Every structure is written in C-alpha cells, then in structure tokens.
Amino acid sequence: MNPERAIPTDPVLLREPSPLPPAQRTGALRRWVPIRSLTAQDRKALATHLLALDADDRYLRFGQALSDAQILHQVEAMDFGRDEVFGIVNRRLQLIATAHLAYAPEAERIGRLAMAEFGVSVLPRVRGRGYGERLFDHAVMHARNRGIATLYIHALSDNRVMLHIARKAGAILEREGNESEAWLRLPPDTLASRFEELVETHAAAFDYHLKQQAQRVGELIEVVGEVREHLRREGGGSAQQ
Numbered sequence: 001m002n003p004e005r006a007i008p009t010d011p012v013l014l015r016e017p018s019p020l021p022p023a024q025r026t027g028a029l030r031r032w033v034p035i036r037s038l039t040a041q042d043r044k045a046l047a048t049h050l051l052a053l054d055a056d057d058r059y060l061r062f063g064q065a066l067s068d069a070q071i072l073h074q075v076e077a078m079d080f081g082r083d084e085v086f087g088i089v090n091r092r093l094q095l096i097a098t099a100h101l102a103y104a105p106e107a108e109r110i111g112r113l114a115m116a117e118f119g120v121s122v123l124p125r126v127r128g129r130g131y132g133e134r135l136f137d138h139a140v141m142h143a144r145n146r147g148i149a150t151l152y153i154h155a156l157s158d159n160r161v162m163l164h165i166a167r168k169a170g171a172i173l174e175r176e177g178n179e180s181e182a183w184l185r186l187p188p189d190t191l192a193s194r195f196e197e198l199v200e201t202h203a204a205a206f207d208y209h210l211k212q213q214a215q216r217v218g219e220l221i222e223v224v225g226e227v228r229e230h231l232r233r234e235g236g237g238s239a240q241q
C-alpha cells in the first residue's frame with residue numbers, strides 16, 4: 001500500500017460478490033490466532049515492526065522502498081480513528097505481523113459502494129505459518145461489518161504469496177505489467193459475522209492481557225533473582241570481614 005496513493009474507485013465495484021470469505025469457509029477448522037486491533041498507543045510497536053522490514057519487503061508492502069523516516073512519518077500520520085490496524089504479537093508482546101485496512105474518507109464514499117484497501121506484513125522469521133492469511137480473513141470480517149462492499153489489494157505481480165491469498169479468497173485479479181490489483185467483493189454483514197468479531201476482539205484482548213501478566217511475572221522473577229544474588233554477595237562479603 002502506497003501512502004501517497006488514494007484508494008481507487010473502479011467499476012469493478014459493481015461486480016457480483018465473491019464466494020464466501022475464507023473466515024467462513026474454513027474458520028472453525030483452523031488453529032485460532034489472536035489478532036488485536038491496534039490503537040494510537042501502539043504506534044511505537046507498529047513502527048518497530050515496519051522498520052524491521054528490509055528494503056525488498058518494504059517495496060512489496062508499500063509499493064516503494066520507504067526510508068526509515070518515511071515509515072516513521074507514515075506511522076505518525078496514521079488515523080486510527082478512521083482506519084483499522086491489526087496485529088499479532090509473540091509471547092514477548094512484539095508485533096510479528098500487522099495489517100492495515102484503509103477506509104476511503106467519508107467524502108469519497110458518498111454515493112458509491114464503500115471500499116477499503118488492505119496491506120499486510122509478516123516478519124520473515126514467522127512467515128509460512130498462516131499469519132498473512134489470518135490477517136486477511138480478519139480484515140475481511142471487519143470490513144464486512146463496517147458495510148464495506150469491496151476490498152482492494154495492490155501488489156507487485158511477482159508477489160505470489162499475496163496474490164495467492166487474494167485469489168484463494170475469490171478476488172478478481174487484474175495485472176498491469178509488474179503491478180497487480182485484486183478486488184474482492186464482500187457479502188453484507190450478518191449477525192454471525194458481528195458476533196464473530198465481538199468474540200474475537202474479547203478473546204484477543206484476554207490473550208494480550210495474559211501475555212502482559214506473564215511478562216510482568218517474568219520480570220519480577222528476574223528482579224527477585226538479582227536481589228537474591230546481591231544479598232548472597234553482600235552476605236558473603238560481610239562474613240569475610
């Protein structure tokens with residue numbers, strides 16, 4: 001996703017919805033992965049995640065190899081009130097995968113079927129574990145529940161993995177040289193899709209809370225260990241005096 005580029009409005013919007021999104025096709029059978037909605041408080045963690053991407057990945061993710069300064073600027077300018085940013089964290093609460101669902105500004109949506117652009121990145125060391133696809137399915141669910149009719153993905157034509165994820169979900173792909181666009185028509189929201197979002201949101205928040213507690217306990221154990229070691233040395237020292 002190129003931060004400078006506006007979300008296109010293409011006649012493809014009028015096409016028929018795709019088959020059911022992946023979350024509905026296979027959701028119950030897959031291992032659950034907690035995905036949190038990020039807020040402005042997560043800017044630093046998001047920046048750390050994006051800065052960890054090398055030049056090639058930045059090119060794939062943003063359509064250009066953004067510099068560190070450009071990434072920081074983009075994260076700073078991110079509108080968490082309008083867009084949605086999702087993240088998967090590891091046990092140390094580091095963001096290992098993130099996705100950005102950019103909604104067209106209200107003014108652009110008037111009189112048109114609403115559209116959102118999807119962008120995603122997964123750190124190289126945890127690729128191939130299904131995180132990219134999970135984030136895609138999660139974004140589909142959120143977009144549906146906000147009345148979005150079409151999900152748009154811009155990718156380089158040789159980005160086989162991203163295009164595979166989009167195609168698998170039923171997106172229509174249009175290739176223009178070394179760039180490709182994918183358009184996924186979304187079915188309307190249902191009570192089930194809203195309930196699924198509610199459950200996932202609470203479960204992910206609970207998971208994050210548990211990881212936070214575990215991290216605090218780990219830090220406490222380290223401090224206790226250091227204090228014990230300090231006392232042992234002090235005790236040994238005074239015994240020798």
Ligand SMILES: CC(C)(COP(=O)(O)OP(=O)(O)OC[C@H]1O[C@@H](n2cnc3c(N)ncnc32)[C@H](O)[C@@H]1OP(=O)(O)O)[C@@H](O)C(=O)NCCC(=O)NCCS
Nearest residue numbers: 057060061119120121122127128129130131132133161162
């Ligand atoms: C694209 C990206 C997000 C994929 O993340 P990921 O977590 O590795 O992807 P997943 O594990 O969910 O794999 C999704 C599918 O791609 C397939 N896949 C994974 N690696 C692949 C590869 N190297 N070649 C072909 N297919 C591959 C998987 O098998 C899976 O398909 P399946 O379920 O039918 O088997 C990740 O590679 C990335 O961050 N790339 C850099 C940024 C980027 O390209 N962003 C997309 C543009 S917005």
